[in-house]
Amino acid sequence: MMNLAFQREIYQRRAPHTFNAMQGLVMAMEKAINSRGKKTLFGHDKGRISYEEFLEKLRATLRCLVLDGLLEESSDGATALEAMRGALQAFSGAFPNWPAAYQYAGEFFGDGNKANAIAVIQRLR
Template sequence: MVKTDWIAADEFRERLPHTNAAMQKFVMSMAAVHNKRGKKTLFGKDKGLDAYRDFELRLTDLKRAMVLDRLIAPNETAANVRDSIVFLIVSWAQIYPNWKDAYMFAIEFFEIS
């Protein structure tokens, strides 16, 4: 059974407070997209679409938080932003290993190999 590394979690939160808060919501949104993809409500509304919209909002919030914590510059190139987000996801996965469905979506979306 894998467990959360609370010492690393505290260090991450202290060093990058805005990014930490944004990552919490971002990871949950990735898990929601992974779990709701292809599912519909009782009345036929696509659950995956709403989850994906939330994911895009959380991705934007994460980029803003990264700017506030000075991980990236406001005018950073898309490739560098992607690389920084992938690095954050990998770091987050080491601290919080139990979000397997979110990390599966991240591998798919960001094409992490």
């Protein structure tokens, strides 16, 4: 098995824009899963706020996949979803210490939610 530091370096060199965007996306997913069903002191829905942040980070990550040549601008939603899944899989291999974020990714990008994930990706692109 490859050393984690080596995996990280390879990922960063092959896809520098995606690497940076994935850091923000993973933290947004972590926040989204931890904010579900919670409210602020003034009654605002933390889940909605964190979901909107997640969508912003997802949009940025999709753009970075294009910049790094991992996705074509003209690709359809299903292809973009597969590129996103691949980027997440590579990132989770290099940074395995975000289990809640990867759980959220599994729920959002997984086969059980595929049609919705594609619709969101198409809307964001």
